[in-house]
Amino acid sequence: MPPGKRPGPVPFILEVLACAYSSARVVLRYRTPFELLVATVLAAQCTDDRVNQVTPALFVRFPGPEAFAAASLPEIEEAVRPTGFYRNKAGALKGIGSALVARHGGNVPESMEELTALPGVGRKTASVILGACFGVDALPVDTHVGRVSFRLGLTRSKDPARIEEDLVEAVPNGRWDFATQLGWHGRQVCVARQPRCGVCGLSRVCPRNGVTRSA
Ligand code: SF4
Numbered sequence: 535m536p537p538g539k540r541p542g543p544v545p546f547i548l549e550v551l552a553c554a555y556s557s558a559r560v561v562l563r564y565r566t567p568f569e570l571l572v573a574t575v576l577a578a579q580c581t582d583d584r585v586n587q588v589t590p591a592l593f594v595r596f597p598g599p600e601a602f603a604a605a606s607l608p609e610i611e612e613a614v615r616p617t618g619f620y621r622n623k624a625g626a627l628k629g630i631g632s633a634l635v636a637r638h639g640g641n642v643p644e645s646m647e648e649l650t651a652l653p654g655v656g657r658k659t660a661s662v663i664l665g666a667c668f669g670v671d672a673l674p675v676d677t678h679v680g681r682v683s684f685r686l687g688l689t690r691s692k693d694p695a696r697i698e699e700d701l702v703e704a705v706p707n708g709r710w711d712f713a714t715q716l717g718w719h720g721r722q723v724c725v726a727r728q729p730r731c732g733v734c735g736l737s738r739v740c741p742r743n744g745v746t747r748s749a
Contacts, residue, residue, distance in 0.1 A: 543686070543687075543739035544688070544704050544705065546736075546739055547686060547688075547736055547739065548705070548708070548712065550735040550736055551712065551715035551716065551719060551736075552711065552715065553735075554715070554719070554735055555714070555715040555718045555719065558711075558714045558715050558717075558718045559714070560662065560666045560714065561582040561586075561717075561721075562574060562577060562582050562585055562586065562589075563586045563589065563590075564589075565593075566642075567641075567642040567663055567667040567668070568598060568599060568634070568642050569589070569593055570662065570663055570666055570667060571630065571642055571655070571659070571663055572589070572592070572593075572596075572602075572627060572630075573585050573586075573589050574659045574662050574663070575623060575626050575627060575630070575654055575655070575659060576588065576589070576614055576617045576623055577617075578619065578623070579618055579619055580617040580618050580619075584616060584617060585617055587616070588613075588614065588616050588617055591613070592613050592614065595613060596610070596613070596627075596631075598631075598640060599630065599631040599632075599634035599635050599640050600631065600635055600640060601631070602627050602628050602630065602631025602632075603628065603631035603632040603634075603635050604631075605628065605631075607621075607624050607625065607628060610624035610627055610628055611624040614627070622654070623654075625653070625654070626653050626654025626655075627654075629652070629653030629654065630652050630653055630654065630655065633651075633652050633653060634652070642663060642667070644664070644668045644670075646660050646661075646664065646672075649663060649664070657674075657694075657695065657698070658674045658675055658676060658694060659674075660672075661673060661674035661675075661713075662674045665710035665713070665714075666710075670710070671707060671708070671709045671710050672709065672710055672713075673698055673701055673702055673705075673709040673710065673712070673713045674713055675694040675695075675697045675698045675701070675713070676717060677720075677726075678716065678717045678718075678719075678720025678721055678724075679697070679701075679713055679716045679717050679720065680692060680694060680697050681720055681724065681726060682716050682717075682719055682720045682724045683697055683700070683701060683716065684697070685724060685729070685740060685741075685742040686736065686739070686740050686741075686742075687740070687741045687742075688700060688701060688704055689701065701713070719736075724736075729742075731743050731744050
């Protein structure tokens, strides 16, 4: 490090988050990569809790890609309606089911390229699957990760792709754990409205300490 230059806040942030959320896991409940893929699609514009209420019955009715591929759109729409945007989500799930059967033998592929080629699957969803199911050091940027990163000054952008680039640059490895821990911090402490700065372990390095309301 050049003389006179102080270490940045990233090592401190990593240490505090790792300590506070050492057992952090994906909030969505799933048993297989396919179930996590479905749950992550349903979690768009919906809370994880609501998705967790819907998926147990959904996975009984549609146990795999073949069932989604064979079902009618109205059937799937009815089953996912409580998660909102149900027409788009039902179309994506039917398309994913069909694509998995046609191109991947009914299995969830293990590469970013193949995952993001599935209907309705973006980089964030693909990163969740890669990190949680296949041990890839991925860095999915959801609304919580994006908000906390912005407040901490780890990024100046609110665009998920740019935030991911900034975080990848700041964190050379352990990115999956870091993203999961940032997400939990965003749910429990650095919440969207009225962040709990008074009890936040990162307050001394956070440029938004005490001043953030909704940014
Ligand atoms: S100090 Fe406040 S704004 Fe900064 S990370 Fe903590 S809770 Fe969020």
